[in-house]
Amino acid sequence: QVQLVESGGGLVQAGGSLTLSCAASGRTFSGYSVAWFRQAPGKERSFVASEGRTGHRRNYADSVKGRFSISRDNASNTVYLRMNSLTPEDTAVYYCAARYGSNQYDSRQYPYWGRGTQVTVSS
Numbered sequence: 001q002v003q004l005v006e007s008g009g010g011l012v013q014a015g016g017s018l019t020l021s022c023a024a025s026g027r028t029f030s031g032y033s034v035a036w037f038r039q040a041p042g043k044e045r046s047f048v049a050s051e052g053r054t055g056h057r058r059n060y061a062d063s064v065k066g067r068f069s070i071s072r073d074n075a076s077n078t079v080y081l082r083m084n085s086l087t088p089e090d091t092a093v094y095y096c097a098a099r100y101g102s103n104q105y106d107s108r109q110y111p112y113w114g115r116g117t118q119v120t121v122s123s
Helices: none
Strands: 003-007 010-013 018-025 032-039 046-051 058-060 068-073 078-083 092-100 117-122
Touching (some): 003 092, 018 032, 018 092, 018 117, 046 068, 046 078, 058 068
Antiparallel strands (some): 003 018, 018 078, 032 046, 032 092, 046 058, 068 078, 092 117
């Protein structure tokens, strides 16, 4: 089992930046792929970014490519999502997810989830 806890969300003005953190516990984290998803009000949960077990395979949604960056620190069992140039369209609850194996775009492939952290971008 892997437990995930997100932090770092908040209110930010358009054009600003935030860094989300996801702390993992319960298992050695290095064997897991990790991902960030988000869910805006009235919308389905959508893929944001993912990173493979070795950190060499990163994928991003087109809507965040060039603005967001996913990274991980296996020594501290923490995953990060650096978000720059935020827009009101980025407003959502952001979730961290993990799976043992390669990283995927499909949220259904991830058995481990955090409870989410709210990001609100004001115009």
